[in-house]
Amino acid sequence: xxxxxxxxxxxxxxxxxxxxxxxxxxxxxxxxxxxxxxxxxxxxxxxxxxxxxxxxxxxxxxxxxxxxxxxxxxxxxxxxxxxxxxxxxxxxxxxxxxxxxxxxxxxxxxxxxxxxxxxxxxxxxxxxxxxxxxxxxxxxxxxxxxxxxxxxxxxxxxxxxxxxxxxxxxxxxxxxxxxxxxxxxxxxxxxxxxxxxxxxxxxxxxxxxxxxxxxxxxxxxxxxxxxxxxxxxxxxxxxxxxxxxxxxxxxxxxxxxxxxxxxxxxxxxxxxxxxxxxxxxxxxxxxxxxxxxxxxxxxxxxxxxxxxxxxxxxxxxxxxxxxxxxxxxxxxxxxxxxxxxxxxxxxxxxxxxxxxxxxxxxxxxxxxxxxxxxxxxxxxxxxxxxxxxxxxxxxxxxxxxxxxxxxxxxxxxxxxxxxxxxxxxxxxxxxxxxxxxxxxxxxxxxxxxxxxxxxxxxxxxxxxxx
Amino acid sequence: xxxxxxxxxxxxxxxxxxxxxxxxxxxxxxxxxxxxxxxxxxxxxxxxxxxxxxxxxxxxxxxxxxxxxxxxxxxxxxxxxxxxxxxxxxxxxxxxxxxxxxxxxxxxxxxxxxxxxxxxxxxxxxxxxxxxxxxxxxxxxxxxxxxxxxxxxxxxxxxxxxxxxxxxxxxxxxxxxxxxxxxxxxxxxxxxxxxxxx
Numbered sequence: 173x174x175x176x177x178x179x180x181x182x183x184x185x186x187x188x189x190x191x192x193x194x195x196x197x198x199x200x201x202x203x204x205x206x207x208x209x210x211x212x213x214x215x216x217x218x219x220x221x222x223x224x225x226x227x228x229x230x231x232x233x234x235x236x237x238x239x240x241x242x243x244x245x246x247x248x249x250x251x252x253x254x255x256x257x258x259x260x261x262x263x264x265x266x267x268x269x270x271x272x273x274x275x276x277x278x279x280x281x282x283x284x285x286x287x288x289x290x291x292x293x294x295x296x297x298x299x300x301x302x303x304x305x306x307x308x309x310x311x312x313x314x315x316x317x318x319x320x321x322x323x324x325x326x327x328x329x330x331x332x333x334x335x336x337x338x339x340x341x342x343x344x345x346x347x348x349x350x351x352x353x354x355x356x357x358x359x360x361x362x363x364x365x366x367x368x369x370x371x372x373x374x375x376x377x378x379x380x381x382x383x384x385x386x387x388x389x390x391x392x393x394x395x396x397x398x399x400x401x402x403x404x405x406x407x408x409x410x411x412x413x414x415x416x417x418x419x420x421x422x423x424x425x426x427x428x429x430x431x432x433x434x435x436x437x438x439x440x441x442x443x444x445x446x447x448x449x450x451x452x453x454x455x456x457x458x459x460x461x462x463x464x465x466x467x468x469x470x471x472x473x474x475x476x477x478x479x480x481x482x483x484x485x486x487x488x489x490x491x492x493x494x495x496x497x498x499x500x501x502x503x504x505x506x507x508x509x510x511x512x513x514x515x516x517x518x519x520x521x522x523x524x525x526x527x528x529x530x531x532x533x534x535x536x537x538x539x540x541x542x543x544x545x546x547x548x549x550x551x552x553x554x555x556x557x558x559x560x561x562x563x564x565x566x567x568x569x570x571x572x573x574x575x576x577x578x579x580x581x582x583x584x585x586x587x588x589x590x591x592x593x594x595x596x597x598x599x600x601x602x603x604x605x606x607x608x609x610x611x612x613x614x615x616x617x618x619x620x621x622x623x624x625x626x627x628x629x630x631x632x633x634x635x636x637x638x
Numbered sequence: 639x640x641x642x643x644x645x646x647x648x649x650x651x652x653x654x655x656x657x658x659x660x661x662x663x664x665x666x667x668x669x670x671x672x673x674x675x676x677x678x679x680x681x682x683x684x685x686x687x688x689x690x691x692x693x694x695x696x697x698x699x700x701x702x703x704x705x706x707x708x709x710x711x712x713x714x715x716x717x718x719x720x721x722x723x724x725x726x727x728x729x730x731x732x733x734x735x736x737x738x739x740x741x742x743x744x745x746x747x748x749x750x751x752x753x754x755x756x757x758x759x760x761x762x763x764x765x766x767x768x769x770x771x772x773x774x775x776x777x778x779x780x781x782x783x784x785x786x787x788x789x790x791x792x793x794x795x796x797x798x799x800x801x802x803x804x805x806x807x808x809x810x811x812x813x814x815x816x817x818x819x820x821x822x823x824x825x826x827x828x829x830x831x832x833x834x835x836x
């Protein structure tokens with residue numbers, strides 16, 4: 173009778189919730205990065221506190237880190253001084269408080285939401301938090317994972333716990349299977365455009381149904397990653413054989429008898445057949461098409477083959493279109509593209525790079541288009557290079573960089589210029605997200621690659637013979 | 639955190655819905671290691687043009703909003719990133735409360751932890767406030783009411799724990815640290831389950 177969320181919640185209740193006080197919830201894994209942790213370390217210093225369980229906290233550098241090889245490995249200074257300061261402060265803090273840091277030159281460094289699953293830090297049934305809203309990503313393995321603020325980062329440092337109230341549950345049931353050329357990114361954009369950017373507020377989403385269980389592990393990560401874009405703090409998918417196969421080869425996995433014990437626990441996690449969800453949404457997976465955003469939040473999305481709707485009576489819609497320089501009723505295909513960004517915690521994994529490379533192989537990016545491919549982690553980078561994907565990108569005319577958040581958020585100087593149209597595989601098309609005045613259209617790696625070749629928004633199925 | 643009992647102020651109004659934390663404080667201002675001084679970049683790209691000159695059509699550049707301590711925003715205020723820099727910037731600028739018909743979860747949590755009062759109101763009240771910038775209203779934490787200029791009061795939801803923390807200036811870390819015996823007991827009873835995280 174219990175949902176997976178309920179089961180994990182109850183396993184981690186140190187003190188249950190009451191009418192007067194929130195629950196004290198135990199946190200198994202704490203991931204930190206350079207942007208949202210410094211003020212939390214300061215708080216510890218002010219109070220004379222230490223990390224209660226330093227072995228459960230892992231640090232990486234991703235948001236402010238340069239992606240140019242020479243600035244990481246070649247001795248060139250980090251171009252942005254404030255970024256360099258933030259990075260060295262994290263190094264100092266981790267050394268002082270005994271936190272394991274995957275530093276700038278570490279071969280396992282990468283975007284926090286790429287390396288968590290990749291290293292086996294994220295396990296089914298665990299509670300995992302990070303001072304980063306895209307922590308929802310990790311729920312794809314059947315973890316309860318959510319983003320927190322910096323004050324809460326300090327709470328976890330000092331107590332390994334958080335004060336939390338139980339969320340409502342939302343089941344998103346996707347039947348059928350996705351058609352060829354339609355990806356997990358298209359599915360989640362379709363879901364957000366259906367339920368809205370506040371459709372998940374106050375809820376934890378569980379994605380279910382045949383179209384979801386048919387997804388590979390990396391695709392599931394893409395879906396859960398954008399749960400926050402629907403306002404939900406967490407998104408989850410029940411662990412199954414796909415999850416276990418993915419986990420088995422991870423460096424930090426339990427081995428032998430411990431692995432068998434873990435499997436038994438993980439097998440008990442999926443929601444019971446008669447579990448009650450507070451709300452439920454049904455979608456037909458077969459009807460989902462390659463999707464693209466046209467506005468200034470991720471819910472403003474249409475099929476690549478469609479047209480921008482006309483909501484001219486809504487001042488927010490009118491403002492968004494004016495910012496984007498687009499017209500109501502305009503078909504979105506053939507819209508000019510200036511920049512293509514392939515990467516981020518949404519779509520910076522090996523399978524994403526493979527699908528982009530599949531479209532780009534043997535072709536040249538259209539003249540005037542700048543394409544940037546940024547792997548989600550150094551391990552993704554090495555794996556991609558081992559199978560020659562970097563050569564495909566370079567020969568097509570794209571830039572191939574070191575890992576990091578890069579142009580998704582532009583904190584490291586990888587930005588889109590004012591007025592430029594950027595087709596981006598990232599997660600947010602907010603005004604100025606990729607640089608002041610930048611115009612972001614969110615798409616899948618397939619659509620990004622196809623559009624890079626044509627220089628305009630292109631349905632990837634046209635180039636894939638689908 | 640200072641105890642807060644009542645906030646009485648004129649409102650500044652930003653009617654757009656879905657005001658995300660990238661608008662409240664753009665990412666390039668997060669390359670700081672301090673929580674101080676973020677107010678000067680609050681709503682930076684709406685407040686200033688590319689040359690740093692104030693945009694005269696932006697509400698916070700209207701001299702009438704000077705000194706306003708209450709910000710009224712459209713539906714789904716504070717969506718997007720978990721950056722606590724958003725409430726830090728609002729507080730540093732001088733705001734003490736945000737009113738909206740929907741407030742994003744993480745922003746709401748972050749606000750409460752810093753003494754920025756999130757006030758969730760019904761659509762009709764929100765519509766009235768959005769249409770009447772500069773209205774003098776009173777937020778009463780103890781009674782969890784918002785009182786409009788005509789004297790009408792509406793209740794807003796505030797969990798008793800959050801209300802207690804705001805009224806008494808209690809910070810949650812102290813509360814959590816008091817739970818250490820329970821945390822140790824939990825660690826002991828879940829030791830087997832937690833072996834996989836070792």
